[in-house]
Amino acid sequence: MGECVYIRLKYRAKIKPNEPILLKDIANIIGHDEVTEKVGNLVLGKFSKDKDVFILDVTVVLQAIFLHYPELSMDTYGPSQTIVEVIRKKKKVSRIGFIVVWLILFVGAAFAIMNFHEDVSMRQMHERLYYMITGEHSKHPFIFQIPYSIGLGLGMILFFNHIFKKKFNDEPSPMEVEMFNYQQELDQYLIMKENNMYSSFLDDD
Incomplete structure (x- = not known):
């Protein structure tokens, strides 16, 4: 049996658009430093659609690790899915709009x-x-x-x-x-x- 790696998916993870999704971005990895580094830099994929939020299942993570590092033994704990949110640039709030909304709420x-x-x-x-x-x-x-x-x-x-x-x-x-x-x-x-x-x-x- 190969070296064991423990993986815990984050409840919610944030990534930047048009960038590859690395395993270390969406999960906490425990193991020897060399192993955790190479497993953490494993690319799971990238965005193909204009979605702000999507769900990533632990089975996708295990399958990706198994395909690239079949000699490793994996153990998971914690959430079985992680919510991945794309960080996009926020539009600046209009001062006029802010004042109008504030007045409506105040009144x-x-x-x-x-x-x-x-x-x-x-x-x-x-x-x-x-x-x-x-x-x-x-x-x-x-x-x-x-x-x-x-x-x-x-x-x-x-x-x-x-x-x-x-x-x-x-x-x-x-x-x-x-x-x-x-x-x-x-x-x-x-x-x-x-x-x-x-x-x-x-x-x-």
Whole structure:
């Protein structure tokens, strides 16, 4: 039996377009240095279509190693597929478009908050609290409304754990957790849908 090489596919790998896909780009390889170097530089293929994401199965990796190095003994662990993503140049964001989207989101969020407060009669509640504490009626109890407005903004900042690009602690924010769950479901969908289509995205050398 030949020397053993341990291979663990990465859950997600990123490559550049129009460049050959090397085994070391999509997997972690364990073994003697000389063996891991030559196995890691093994070319699996290259892109043949304008696809941004495709699935590569471990059987393709094992078959490629077996064809080039039949004397090696291989053992795999970890994921059985890896999601390969092509890194393409991102278009610059238009400042005008960014401002327009920001204004739409800002106005939409403002209307949502105001409609919610109107539904729960927040103004009437503040007026009643002011009367209960001071014994006087006021249609504009700013002593409650101003701190409440400031606290609402601070509460949103603390809830999302972000102020611009700065985080207050290492805990993920609810938005990050939702984005992570969405990415997990998207990856699972790609694996289920394109599990038998990966070979059409690669050209053998």
